[in-house]
Amino acid sequence: MxxxxxxxxxxxxxxxxxxxxxxxxxxxxSLLDSKRLSVSINHNVSLLSEISVYSLTEEVPLRDVLLKIKEKEKGNPTSISHKDSKDTLEEYFFNIMADYDEDRVYASDIKKIIQWYNMLQKNKMLDFEKKSNEEEE
Structure with a gap:
């Protein structure tokens, strides 16, 4: 997907x-409980494809960060929880993306990324790398 x-x-x-x-x-x-809801235009909604993570040199698309986590974890859920301490989260994220901008990427952002990765992994939705290559062709 x-x-x-x-x-x-x-x-x-x-x-x-x-x-x-x-x-x-x-x-x-919802990917949590499969319940459907109607969302008005007034809600603040973000497409995951439009989200980027700040690095020291550029903005890295969320897709690339999720693929790095998938590669590190070999397609399994993350070895840490999004509820772990700030230091644990930052150390884990540093292993994924060594050049992330620590001043602009907060622990709350890392929590969300880890939580999103685990949710996509659980729902078997981490195969977007193949589809994006097909779209580019």
């Missing part, structure tokens, strides 16, 4: 899969 169809909705836990667009917004399905 492409990250173009995966959403993060402010104020709502977890991630959502875009199901359909409506006149006033769209229908999304």
């Amino acid at each position: 492409s990250l173009d169809k995966i959403l993060s909705i402010a104020g709502k836990p977890g991630l959502y899969k875009l199901i359909a667009q409506t006149r006033t917004g769209f229908i999304a399905e």
Whole structure:
């Protein structure tokens, strides 16, 4: 599945899969419990494909960061929890992305990325690398 169809909705836990667009917004399905909800245009919604992580030299697309985590974990869930200490989270993320900008990437951002990775892994949605290569061709 492409990250173009995966959403993060402010104020709502977890991630959502875009199901359909409506006149006033769209229908999304939770990856946590598969419940569907109607989301209006007024909600603060982010597509995962549009999110980047600051590094010291450039902004790295979230897709690339998730692929690095997948490679490190060999496709399994992360070896740490998003509830671990700030130091543990930062040390783990440093192993994934050694040049991330520590001044602009907060522990809360790392928590979200780890939580999102585990949610996508659980739902078998980490195969977006193949589809993005096909889209480029």
